[in-house]
Amino acid sequence: MTMQSTDIASYNFAYLDEQTKRMIRRAILKGIAIPGYQVPFASREMPMPYGWGTGGVQVTASIIGPDDVLKVIDQGADDTTNAVSIRAFFRKVANVAVTTETASATIIQTRHRIPEYPLQAGQTLVYQVPIPEPLRFLEPRETETRKMHALEEYGLMHVKLYEDIARHGRIATTYAYPVKVEGRYVMDPSPTPKFDNPKMHMSPALQLFGAGREKRIYAIPPFTEVVSLDFEDHPFEVQTFDQPCALCGAENVYLDEVILDDKGGYMFVCSDTDHCEKRQADGHRGYLAPEAMEPAE
Amino acid sequence: MYVAVKGGDAAISNAHRLLADRRRGDRSVPALHIDQIVEQLALGVDRVMAEGSLYDRELAALAIAQSRGDLIEAVFLVRAYRTTLPRFGYTNPIDTGAMLVERRVSATYKDLPGGQLLGPTFDYTHRLLDPGIAAGSPVDEPEQREAEEGRMPRVSEILAHEGLIEGDGDMPQDHVTGDLTREPLDFPIERDLRLQALARGDEGFLLALGYSTQRGYGRNHPFVGEVRIGEVELELDVPELPFAVPLGRIRVTECQMVTQFKGSAKVPPQFTRGYGLVFGQSERKAMSMSLCDRALRAREFGEDVVAPAQDEEFVISHSDNVQATGFVEHLKLPHYVDFQAELDLIRRMRAEHDARENRFERQEAAE
């Protein structure tokens, strides 16, 4: 255990005290043992606001060790302000190595995306979750949703999808798209776009979900079946983009729309900034890419 | 050619530097001292201590200064500090009957043992702005007298002699008093956890809910049995010692709201109670809390749960302002990945809609 102390206050390695970490690890282990089940845990008040990743931060703080290499992304990017802030927090309280490179990270904390680079065995993906309950907007009461999970009463979930098709001709859920884990629990994958849902299925990496304000932890162990809910005649499908990334030319990746001017001009670029930079470094070019890359720092 | 904007680190650090500058304001105006805040903005300090659930005037005052007077932000600072503190133990329940009372009023009796004590109250002040304060006029010393010896009995104790009011209530046999900062809430919850949540709940939220019960949304005919403000002794049981160790004194506000209950087959008619207890001086909060406490006991008394204030999951899940502000304000974090997904969907649906319309028009034209 490393202690970092200053004149004013001293904090334990990775901020949380060891008792708290133990409590959170127990919740994580329980979550791994029952894939997709939301384990209540005594979420702590963190030095960042509720709703800003306190659940993910607590999970990361409980599993991180001095040898870990941490990557933090928000919207797929390492340089979004909240990702920068969380990365800085762990650099400060745990003094761990940080990276933007997906492949070399041991722990990746994320909000709203799963990296494009396929995760490997030994890596852990930690999701920040705002509302863990997939049934919440169908049934606001915890007492009732708990019963529905216990009795596997998920008909209401399909009612929602039915209504989408009846109204819009298709399932109109684009993110936080509900999945069924290992044939049992219906789970909210957090507000990642449904584009990323297939990446959760049979992933060699461990996936942990932390909801701080709602005080829930859940998990998908490696090589677990994760199936997006759908109808036989309206099967689940992911978003497709009509054009490749304007910078690296990548196809079949999730793209952000970047506004170029105030006349309606826009382009599409990779949401996963690390992936995009890697591809450009490897010589891939999109139609708006700089001609030559500057040498890596 | 397009170059993505980088530099989150620098942007954040510059923003925080600007924040520090704005917090300090005009350098020619003397900086606030923490003790000025403790002494002269005492009720703000009390609110931060209450909702931050940490009794420490200096820290609360520091938090107020650091948050530029944003009290919810100050509560948040105190909470984030509190959570890192080791827990040595739990004190014995405080005895508000032994309170060194500074203010005590009862609306249910004209006079009662111990008397009505107005104390430092805004009540009966005329809300006229006082230029004297701006001018820094001297303030007279207050009138003082010796505190009376002995306990000042609580109104609930007085009514209890005749059996007219319910007792303090019992928890189920093997019930261990919970700690909502250490265990996740599991609805439905018992009154101990409810009171804890209310005690740290947002004053404005509880005020509005309490008010709603008076206007008929879960009405329970309240009377202020008593409100008292003063200092109580804190004591801790230490296993090695045969007596409780006094730790010091804290100031609290207690409200006992006496409310109606007609009785049932098993229980003769008697008054029920709503309870409020808050760090520092805050009658508004203690009274609102006691109204909400009583409303939330609807299930216990077999009353219909029909109003928001009676709905435990609704009230307790939304009373915490640190949670609420975090989640409301998180909406300003980037959500562009999800927005992109919605954008894409709405474009496709519009295109399909237009295609349908065009087909329809062509058909009409052809006919």
Next chain:
Amino acid sequence: MTDEPLLRVNALSKYYGARLGCEDVSFDLWPGEVLAVVGESGSGKTTLLNCLSTRLTPSSGGVSYRMRDGSWRDLYRMSEAERRFLMRTDWGFVHQNPADGLRMTVSAGANVGERLMAVGDRHYGNIRSTAIDWLSRVEIGEDRIDDEPRSFSGGMRQRLQIARNLVTGPRLVFMDEPTGGLDVSVQARLLDLLRGLVTDLGLAAIVVTHDLAVARLLSQRMMVMKDGHVVEAGLTDRVLDDPRAPYTQLLVSSILQV
């Protein structure tokens, strides 16, 4: 028809503290049989219905139900999961106020389709065509399938609630004053529809009503309740034409003959 009843009720009693809800009620219900439970408000008929449908736990007595596989099960010993499954497959419950039995904010189609989805139907097209079929059987036009019940009249809502209950082909339906809040002309049409459906589908039903006309039109057998007790039971025509208990005589004479 089999030679075994569907439901066996044995000495069922329910007390609310010291107050009596219903006491010592026993009867058998046969497949395809409609039983009316008649009484004024406070007679215990709704308490009885809620106990039978496991929405309330009785203070004493038992109810057994013959499952589709022919086995007998004690309703109050079933797990909640089994009971809920039974309630959404083999049973129906028609509330007096349709809003209590419908999802008012989802379309009529989804209201009918919900039970199908709850038991694992995953084909949108099939669910929808089944919903259309059921809506037409309760005389609701196909063009209303995507409308929310909020936009429906009281009679339509009640018919939708009935369709929602019958879509899984239940064998037993509980009805609590099914025509209660409706205009007289709408009542007549609904009763006619209900009678047709019950006969066509061979449904067993327990109908609680204060309206003897409903009992006359729908039921083969009836029970008259007063102050928590069954004061008279028998074939409907017999009870209504030749009432024996003084209370039943009073009840029958106090209304217009139907």
